[in-house]
Amino acid sequence: MKYVSTRTPGKTFSFSNVLMGAYAPDGGLFVPAKVPHLTAQELSRLEWLPFHELACHVIGPFLGDWMPRDQLARIVEETFCGFKSRAVAPLYQTATNEWVLELFHGPAGVYQDFGLQLMSRLVDYALSKEGTEALIVGCTGGDTGAAAIKAFNGMRGVTVIVLHPSRGMTQAHRRRLLSTGQANVINIEVDGDYADCHRLCERFLKGGHRTSKPLISFNSVNWVRVLAHLSFFFYSALQLGAPKREVAFSVPTGNFGALYAGYVAREMGLPIRQLIVATNANAGLHDFLQSNLYCSSEIRATQTPCMNVSVASNFERLQWSVLNGCGTKVARNMELLEEDGRIQLEQNEWLQARKLFDSLAVNDAQAFNSIHEVFVQSGYRVSATTAIGLRAARVSRRSLLIPMICLATTHPSISGAGLQCLSDDRCISIPNDIGALVQVIESLSIDTESRLL
Missing domain, CATH: 3.40.50.1100 (Rossmann fold)
Incomplete structure (x- = not known):
């Protein structure tokens, strides 16, 4: 597996370069030169695997021959055996065709x-x-x-x-x-x-x-941060009927990392109909999807500080994908964003993003109302960040017939x-x-x- 930068076409990098660093030498972000594709038959064979085995199958191709596969299998199993739930990322149904994917059973919650x-x-x-x-x-x-x-x-x-x-x-x-x-x-x-x-x-x-x-x-x-997220997208989708059935995800986000992983999962063959970008009052990604104008702005204080982001890091990776890997255009756009604080994509490029992504900005009051609503309806308690994703799912979902999976990104009991x-x-x-x-x-x-x- 080779990697390239989002800003300079041609030059390739190894997985070791990607893991043991941060930005590419030209200031861009590393992305895989080619995303591996899984057929429906291959996806079906993953359906009943334990989480760590499925994760190894999904993550392994992105490492190439950097590590022996049996060593990777041991590392992935060790990674997830410390999670508090044996399912690692269990699903909890909160409404008709609506599930919360609990991603808070790790050491930090x-x-x-x-x-x-x-x-x-x-x-x-x-x-x-x-x-x-x-x-x-x-x-x-x-x-x-x-x-x-x-x-x-x-x-x-x-x-x-x-x-x-x-x-x-x-x-x-x-x-x-x-x-x-x-x-x-x-x-x-x-x-x-x-x-x-x-x-x-x-x-x-x-x-x-x-x-x-x-x-x-x-x-x-x-890139490894994004890569690891593929595991829970595949696991939850397969639990709810993929590849025979399409699914949708609602993702509370700050830097767009998990959402970009969802985009990559779809490119790999997972039948994802819709990805919902759920932001708090710092709504740069939502504004872009609504108006094709992406701006850096002053950060507003909220009760979900982990989502308080002005310019999302992984927005650059999304650009690279919808611009068909044109590093020259990405580099020009990022330079404009740095200089002017705003950019627009070409109309057809923006529409490429809009085909898959919907969005909603949720303020603190709406998030806490959503916490109350979910608890009254199902007796289930969610954190403020998870509530943002749930509200966005209920407002922005395209079809009630497609399972909606809402990412629960933080444990509801986390506090100091x-x-x-x-x-x-x-x-x-x-x-x-x-x-x-x-x-x-x-x-x-x-x-x-x-x-x-």
Whole structure:
């Protein structure tokens, strides 16, 4: 399996390049040069497999010959055996032809556990094979950072650097980030909101800063995060009748990673009729699908800070797909977005996205009304992010005859209660300045003994 950048056609990369990094050398994102396709007969053979075996079949082709298949099977089984549900991602019916797909049974109680638990084991395998060490760097509004810490804490050869914003995070999310006592996890608070934090992290990872170790992103710019999501799309669809029956998904989203995985699953042959993009009040993706205008904007504070995203990272991958892999156009669009804060696609290109995707923006009040509505109707409790997906499904679904699968991305009981927040001296505060971040990370690279390296 070869990979290419979304911005430069022609040059190919190995899976190792993709796993052990972040952005492509030209600043784009890695995507598979060719998506493998499964026939209806091949899909039918996966129908009754346990989750980890199905995941291995779906994920394996994207690794090529980088790892022996029996070794991958062991790693995938180990990844999911730590989830609290034996089904890994069980379905719960909440209404007629409507199901919630519970993705919160991993160690951190969030859907990001799927990608990060797999990534940590693949990185550990690579570091052991190559005898090297790594810096794992990323930014978070709360959930992704908590999952990254659970995945990498205490791992030898790895330092985890978690950037989070000083504004827009709830105290519960902050307590979750600062409750780890592991020496190889460094929390850095950036003066600003999530958009500031994301831009700073992106500048660092793209900046060519010299470190003695590989720089790996734990955010969904890393393809492995997207790749792992394929497993639950295939598993849930097959449980509800695919490939003989079409299905639809509603996905609460910030950076579009899980939604892009759904798009790839459809390209692989899964009969997905509809994907619903469910956003909170930070509705850039919804606005694009409604008007073909994609803008960066000031982030609004909400009760779902993990979805507070201005510019979704994986929107670039979607562009590459609907533009038929034209890296030149993607590069031009991303340059315009950086310079002007807005872009439009050609009408026929935008319509390609609209064929599959619908969308809805849901504010806090609507989300909490949805929590109440679902509980009254079915006695089932959902989180605010899951409620956003459920409301979007009920408003935007195209057919009541097609099973609607709503992704439950966070456990309804997650809060900071019961977590002891360590003292703030375990958290480094920096201004929104690339020089300050570089200085901190360079000092961490030198001080390796105390970081389990």
